[in-house]
Amino acid sequence: MLNAVNLNFITFSSYGVFGATHPLGHAFTVISIGIGGCIIALGLAITLHAYRHYGTLDVRELRRLKE
Amino acid sequence: MFTPLLDSLLVFTITTPLINVLAQRVASKKLVTGYVAFGLALTLLLLPIYYMEGFTQGKVTTILNLSAPPIGVCLEIDALGLFMVLIFLLIGLAVSIYSFQHIEPNPGLIGYNTLLLGMITGMVGVVLAGDLFTLFIFWEIMCVSSYALVAFRKEEWEPVEAGYKYLIMSAAGAATLLFGMSFLYGMTGTLNIAYLSASFAQSEGTVWMYLILTMIIAGFGLQAGMAPLHMWLPDAHSAAPSPISAVLSGAMVKTAAYGLIRVLMFVFPMMHGAWGITLAIFAVLTMFTGNLMALLQDDIKRLLAFSTIANMGYILLGLSIGSLRGLTGSMFHIFNHALVKALLFLSVGSFVYRTKTRSLKELAGIGRSMPISSGLFAIGVIALAGIPPLNFFWSELTIVTAGVEAGMLPFSILMILNLALSAAYCLRMIQTIFLKETTAISEKATEAPKIMLVATIILAFLSIVIGFYPSPFQDMAGNAAGAAVDRQAYLDAVFRE
Numbered sequence: 001m002l003n004a005v006n007l008n009f010i011t012f013s014s015y016g017v018f019g020a021t022h023p024l025g026h027a028f029t030v031i032s033i034g035i036g037g038c039i040i041a042l043g044l045a046i047t048l049h050a051y052r053h054y055g056t057l058d059v060r061e062l063r064r065l066k067e
Numbered sequence: 068m069f070t071p072l073l074d075s076l077l078v079f080t081i082t083t084p085l086i087n088v089l090a091q092r093v094a095s096k097k098l099v100t101g102y103v104a105f106g107l108a109l110t111l112l113l114l115p116i117y118y119m120e121g122f123t124q125g126k127v128t129t130i131l132n133l134s135a136p137p138i139g140v141c142l143e144i145d146a147l148g149l150f151m152v153l154i155f156l157l158i159g160l161a162v163s164i165y166s167f168q169h170i171e172p173n174p175g176l177i178g179y180n181t182l183l184l185g186m187i188t189g190m191v192g193v194v195l196a197g198d199l200f201t202l203f204i205f206w207e208i209m210c211v212s213s214y215a216l217v218a219f220r221k222e223e224w225e226p227v228e229a230g231y232k233y234l235i236m237s238a239a240g241a242a243t244l245l246f247g248m249s250f251l252y253g254m255t256g257t258l259n260i261a262y263l264s265a266s267f268a269q270s271e272g273t274v275w276m277y278l279i280l281t282m283i284i285a286g287f288g289l290q291a292g293m294a295p296l297h298m299w300l301p302d303a304h305s306a307a308p309s310p311i312s313a314v315l316s317g318a319m320v321k322t323a324a325y326g327l328i329r330v331l332m333f334v335f336p337m338m339h340g341a342w343g344i345t346l347a348i349f350a351v352l353t354m355f356t357g358n359l360m361a362l363l364q365d366d367i368k369r370l371l372a373f374s375t376i377a378n379m380g381y382i383l384l385g386l387s388i389g390s391l392r393g394l395t396g397s398m399f400h401i402f403n404h405a406l407v408k409a410l411l412f413l414s415v416g417s418f419v420y421r422t423k424t425r426s427l428k429e430l431a432g433i434g435r436s437m438p439i440s441s442g443l444f445a446i447g448v449i450a451l452a453g454i455p456p457l458n459f460f461w462s463e464l465t466i467v468t469a470g471v472e473a474g475m476l477p478f479s480i481l482m483i484l485n486l487a488l489s490a491a492y493c494l495r496m497i498q499t500i501f502l503k504e505t506t507a508i509s510e511k512a513t514e515a516p517k518i519m520l521v522a523t524i525i526l527a528f529l530s531i532v533i534g535f536y537p538s539p540f541q542d543m544a545g546n547a548a549g550a551a552v553d554r555q556a557y558l559d560a561v562f563r564e
């Protein structure tokens with residue numbers, strides 16, 4: 001979904017004037033890729049700990065809070 | 068580089084790990100927490116020194132970075148943002164004082180203080196941002212810090228699962244928000260809030276604008292705990308360490324409410340007919356979900372988390388009315404709820420610190436063995452029930468009367484019904500803590516450490532002061548709401564640059 005957003009920004013940045021691009025869209029895309037990387041890194045770290053606790057990564061098993 | 072407030076917070080955030088190294092050399096365990104508390108106190112002092120005019124006269128300051136708008140990024144500091152900054156710094160300070168004792172200072176917990184300060188910095192950045200680009204970057208600083216803090220006690224299963232759930236849901240919410248922003252950028256070629264406001268001023272609602280509105284309400288609404296998207300909130304709040312629950316509930320969900328106020332009131336004021344009624348329906352749904360679920364809980368932190376959801380419903384109802392009085396009620400309720408919910412989570416944190424349980428059944432009768440903590444808890448609960456001399460009464464009254472004034476009588480009646488529901492579980496908490504027989508666990512508990520009590524007493528004192536003498540605080544909230552309703556000063560400040 002983040003990639004869809006990035007693509008959207010790039011498309012819109014070159015949409016207005018033919019042959020020229022708008023810098024804001026590109027700046028935003030670069031930063032959003034960086035932020036996406038941070039979230040994934042943190043997500044994987046939490047996933048690792050989840051595996052240590054549950055012994056599986058099956059999301060159907062990761063629902064002790066529901067009980 | 069930015070503004071004195073953000074500069075000070077950023078410097079302290081970046082230097083905290085360095086101080087941590089120093090603290091290990093000199094073997095002083097509390098040095099880092101002290102440093103964080105000092106940083107927050109210093110920033111709180113900077114607030115009146117630099118921005119008194121922003122508070123009292125609604126002066127808007129624009130700070131440009133890199134290049135001028137509409138392309139360059141900037142910060143816009145107005146009464147609305149400053150009001151939120153005051154709340155965040157107050158809660159942050161109380162929580163960092165509380166953390167002296169609560170978080171065991173050992174080498175495995177290095178990140179805690181840095182992340183806490185990073186989260187506060189992110190929230191302050193969000194409310195001072197003048198364009199959605201800056202807003203989004205600070206938003207993610209806040210979110211990433213909070214994911215790590217929720218899953219902080221990683222040696223237990225519950226925080227890990229709650230953090231995982233929170234991360235997945237909130238990241239999806241942030242992506243939805245970003246999607247909305249990308250369409251805004253596509254339609255106007257800018258992300259500056261003032262320029263967006265000016266370029267949409269004359270336009271009528273097209274399909275694209277409804278799409279953007281939906282995405283932005285869903286994105287911010289998820290973080291604000293709006294009803295169908297609230298599932299992460301009770302898990303995250305109850306699994307996080309208690310001081311972090313206080314920040315999440317007292318400040319972070321308010322940042323999302325701020326985001327909604329900023330975007331809806333500044334960029335989409337002409338579509339109030341569409342989003343007003345939608346948001347009001349979701350607000351009522353949120354209240355009912357929160358209050359009814361809170362009635363069923365045994366886990367005390369989960370109960371408070373559901374009550375947070377209900378209170379977000381009141382705040383969203385005030386916003387959906389969209390009038391000056393409605394927004395004043397919302398802003399005032401944001402302030403009151405931040406204080407009271409932080410107070411409740413901190414005093415419950417003291418119970419949990421001594422007894423290691425969160426079950427209301429096992430905590431029964433703890434009022435006898437921990438009288439001061441329970442007394443402070445009782446002040447918070449009485450405020451939460453909306454009983455007149457305390458602060459919640461005034462803000463709830465403002466929202467209800469604003470609803471009646473704006474011709475939204477059914478919603479006001481539903482809100483009053485919800486206030487009665489919330490009084491029911493508040494009385495149940497008081498009855499359990501004070502009147503029931505003590506259990507084996509609650510009998511053995513001893514009074515909480517002094518430093519934890521100090522932080523809690525500050526918050527309790529403020530909520531009593533506001534309850535008996537609400538007018539200066541109500542005026543401050545009124546100024547903040549005025550800045551949202553009357554946008555001209557904000558727009559002028561940007562266009563003058």
